[in-house]
Amino acid sequence: MTRLTKRTKEFKKIVDEDKDYSIEEAIALLKKAPHAKFDETVELSFKLNADSKQSDQMVRGTVILPNGTGKVVKVLVLCKGEGANSAKEAGADYVGGADLISKIASGWIDFDVVISAPEMMREVGKLGRILGPRGLMPNPKTGTITNDLARGVKEAKGGKIEF
Numbered sequence: 001m002t003r004l005t006k007r008t009k010e011f012k013k014i015v016d017e018d019k020d021y022s023i024e025e026a027i028a029l030l031k032k033a034p035h036a037k038f039d040e041t042v043e044l045s046f047k048l049n050a051d052s053k054q055s056d057q058m059v060r061g062t063v064i065l066p067n068g069t070g071k072v073v074k075v076l077v078l079c080k081g082e083g084a085n086s087a088k089e090a091g092a093d094y095v096g097g098a099d100l101i102s103k104i105a106s107g108w109i110d111f112d113v114v115i116s117a118p119e120m121m122r123e124v125g126k127l128g129r130i131l132g133p134r135g136l137m138p139n140p141k142t143g144t145i146t147n148d149l150a151r152g153v154k155e156a157k158g159g160k161i162e163f
Helices: 006-014 023-032 082-090 098-105 118-131 149-158
Strands: 062-064 075-078 094-096 113-116 160-162
Touching (some): 075 082, 075 098, 075 118
Parallel strands (some): 075 113
Antiparallel strands (some): 062 160
C-alpha cells in the first residue's frame, strides 16, 4: 500500500474526487492547492468522440498563445515584390524568392516556420520532399500560405502553434 504525503493529504481535503468541476472551479482549486518546490504543470485531457479515420472529423488547427512559447522562432518568408518589404518590417528572419528556394533545395534548413505568398506556391511545391517530412511545408489550413504576410510573421513570432 502506498503512503500518502502531507501534500497529497491536504489536496484530498480540498478536492472531491466524485465531482466534475468546471474549468473555472478547477483553476480556483489548483490555486488553493499546496504547491511543490518545482515549476508545476497542468495537463488537460478532452474526449472528443471524433473518429480519426474519417477525414471530415480530423482535429487539426492552430492556436496563438497569449504569452508565446518562450522559444525564439526563425521565420522564412517566400514572396515577391511588396510582400518582401512588409515581411521584413514585421520581423521575418529570411525573406526572398527563387534564391532561397534554390538554397533550400541544396539542403539549407535553418528556420522553424515557412510562410509563403500564394503566387510562390508553384516553386515552393518543388520543395515538398524536403519541407514536408519536417512539417515545414506551407499550408492554407494552418495560415502559412497567405496574402497578408506581415500578419503571418507576427503570429508565428508571437507563439502560434499547430495541433
